[in-house]
Amino acid sequence: MRTLLTLVSSLFLLFVPCIVFASSPSQEAKITLGRYLFNDVRLSKLGNRSCALCHSPDLGWTNRFSKVPDINGKPTTLNTPALLNTAHYSQFMQSRDGLNTLEQTIMLPLFGTTPTEMGMTEPLLLQRLQQASDIYTPLFTASFQSPEFSTSKVIDALASYVTTITSLDTPYHRYLAGNSAALNDQQKVGLALFNSERLKCSQCHSGELLNTPKDKDDPVYVSTGLYGIKNQDGSYLYPSHERGKASFSHNDSDDGKYRIPSLINVSETAPWGHDGSVQSLEQYIEHYAAGGRVITVGKNAGDGRLHLNKDPKITEFRLSTTEKKALVAFLQSLTITKLPAQQHQDPFCQLVPLKNKKDSPNCLPPFKVKS
Known part of the structure; x- marks a missing residue:
């Protein structure tokens, strides 16, 4: 068992760090640009949602809707998957295979129509960015050494940001890395059940x-x-x-x-x-x-x-009440330590202020569609 834990620990250390850090100033700037775009309601046709509405950092990078509403408020057919660690997936869509890059996948919610999630078109996207040139010209220039806006740059920046939404900082992974105290006795029973031939x-x-x-x-x-x-x-x-x-x-x-x-x-x-x-x-x-x-x-x-x-x-299979509680306890040991708030801070003030959520200091006014 010790040999297995040592091997897994080595693999774990190769996979960490939990956060993907930028490797160059331009990449760091691109991630920042992606964070702005991810939180900006300008990226939706009606100006009523951002990527972060469906993939909220405060809600495990998903949301609490059973089926997230489309841009017109009608429920779609699928629950929203969490974005956590998706940069390391081999397939990105729940029910559609063949999409194996982040860039391909990001195009769908932004421009797709089945369902219409953001409802964006390329001309409208570029128009919105131009209208907010005071915000985005410096960000694009720092990211791409050019102030020119383009859809490909938007997708590139969003993909770069999503690669930072990653962590394996869980009690379970610490246990695999050799910290036997990372799981309590109940969670260890749950882990054994999880790996058992019975379940x-x-x-x-x-x-x-x-x-x-x-x-x-x-x-x-x-x-x-x-x-x-x-x-x-x-x-x-x-x-x-x-x-x-x-x-x-x-x-x-x-x-x-x-x-x-x-x-x-x-x-x-x-x-x-x-x-x-x-x-x-x-x-x-x-x-x-x-x-x-x-x-x-x-x-x-x-x-x-x-x-x-x-x-x-x-x-x-049959489970006693005690075993079921142990299995749930093990699943709870897969919970990550929260990612750094500063790295994922929403730069914009809330479009609709919530009582239990505070805006970031010096937040930018949110975009509003002119009636």
Whole structure:
């Protein structure tokens, strides 16, 4: 065991630092520019949201919506995934594979229309930046040695900033690095259960981010049997409006398949599930213990245990109340120490002031669309 911990410790130290520091003055400036853009409502067509609305540093780099509303206030079909450590992902989208760079992925919420998240167009983006040239000309000049605004520079800066949203500073990782006191006895029991053949959690949630299959040949997009709605031909499928990979491939073999999420900081990112339909970690554990979720009422009533593509590793198991508490305690040990507030400070004053949130000192007035 000591040899294993030493090996993992070495790998851990290679992966750290927890924060990706800038390697040059221009890169440092680019990260600063990205932070401004990330928090600026100018990047949305209606001026009513920023990237930080959906990916709030105060809420685990996600939000508390089950399904985040689109730019017009209508709920979308997916829960917002946390941005923490996404710079180290191999696939960036929950239900659409093939997007394996941050730059490709950032284009979708900014310019995409299914759903319309920011609703931006390139001409409007450049116009907004030009109108705020007193703010952005110095930032672009420092970042790119040119005051010229362009969409590619915006995407580059946003991607550079997202790479700083990274941390493995958790009790669990400190334990792996050799600090046996980093986990308490209950959490150690939970870790043993997590890795056990009985529960098989680590078969899918492996690696440093706990988001990759232990067997490298296993898929990273899987169905967990969250739904099992019986259709006319007797197949058990996910809701027709949100079918995972099948929404893009239109193949039933992809129905209900979503990217395996990272469990780092999982206790801070409620609600859970691809659609935010799971309200507690205990509920999720019960879902896996049952081998799939059974819904008895409503339009999504069905038996997820019978779902067409449910991963064969998801089988029933029994847990005592004590074991369930230990497993939840282990999941809570995956919580990161908060990233430095200064590095992720919102430079703009709040568009709608909240009682429990203070503006940063000397914040800039927020952008408002002229009526």
